[in-house]
Amino acid sequence: MTAMETRVDEIADGIYRLSTFTDRVPGGFTYNQFVVRGDDALLFHTGKRLMFPSVSEALSRVIPPERLRWVSFGHWEADESGALNLWLEAAPGAEVAVGTLGTVLSGDDQAVRPPRPALADGEVLDLGGKRLRWIDTPHVPHGWDAGLWFEETTATLLCGDLFTHVGAVPALTENDVVVPAAAAEDLFGQTCLTAHTAPTIRRLAGLAPATLGIMHGSSFRGDCAAALRALADDYDRRFRASLGE
Numbered sequence: 001m002t003a004m005e006t007r008v009d010e011i012a013d014g015i016y017r018l019s020t021f022t023d024r025v026p027g028g029f030t031y032n033q034f035v036v037r038g039d040d041a042l043l044f045h046t047g048k049r050l051m052f053p054s055v056s057e058a059l060s061r062v063i064p065p066e067r068l069r070w071v072s073f074g075h076w077e078a079d080e081s082g083a084l085n086l087w088l089e090a091a092p093g094a095e096v097a098v099g100t101l102g103t104v105l106s107g108d109d110q111a112v113r114p115p116r117p118a119l120a121d122g123e124v125l126d127l128g129g130k131r132l133r134w135i136d137t138p139h140v141p142h143g144w145d146a147g148l149w150f151e152e153t154t155a156t157l158l159c160g161d162l163f164t165h166v167g168a169v170p171a172l173t174e175n176d177v178v179v180p181a182a183a184a185e186d187l188f189g190q191t192c193l194t195a196h197t198a199p200t201i202r203r204l205a206g207l208a209p210a211t212l213g214i215m216h217g218s219s220f221r222g223d224c225a226a227a228l229r230a231l232a233d234d235y236d237r238r239f240r241a242s243l244g245e
């Protein structure tokens with residue numbers, strides 16, 4: 001990636017989207033990180049190592065990077081966790097906060113400092129003014145260690161790679177994100193199709209989020225439960241098709 005620029009938008013109260021656009025993916029593509037700012041601050045997704053100078057400069061418009069308390073991501077993969085150790089070096093008080101599999105399979109080995117004790121499914125991390133609930137979503141959309149966060153005070157679901165869509169898109173949209181997500185799935189085939197895919201996504205609808213923080217694409221505000229159910233239906237259809245039904 002060259003000539004990187006990372007923009008910052010507040011997508012819900014105290015939740016900031018740091019977004020870096022690249023045209024190296026057909027149609028254009030965004031890599032987004034989310035900063036949840038309470039008394040402590042958490043960064044969800046580290047970005048790739050090459051993006052670190054641009055993303056850390058963007059973070060400094062929200063908080064001094066050295067004040068970062070938690071670094072988290074949905075699974076171990078370059079865009080989710082690649083720059084982890086650069087963040088841990090930049091923020092001496094920061095610790096990795098991920099789920100059980102992410103901690104024991106990779107975190108204990110890959111991070112320059114030991115992660116905090118693994119987050120249990122449903123465990124709350126209290127940032128002071130923001131309450132993040134960790135939710136295990138194994139293999140959804142991919143990665144055995146997959147998980148995501150629900151921020152309870154703003155009803156924001158930081159849903160990682162779910163709803164991935166391409167394009168030079170706005171920070172926040174109220175337009176449909178399901179059709180663009182299905183088009184990207186056709187293009188990339190990034191999601192692990194199993195009998196658990198749709199039920200896992202449907203369970204997230206039960207949280208009734210007001211906002212979706214989407215890692216690749218616009219964030220979404222609107223009827224998130226309906227969007228999650230429609231996305232689950234699309235994966236149901238794909239799974240059945242894969243079985244020849």
Ligand SMILES: [Fe+2]
Pocket residue numbers: 075077080142161
């Ligand atoms: Fe991913």
Ligand SMILES: [Fe+2]
Pocket residue numbers: 079080160161215216
């Ligand atoms: Fe990603």
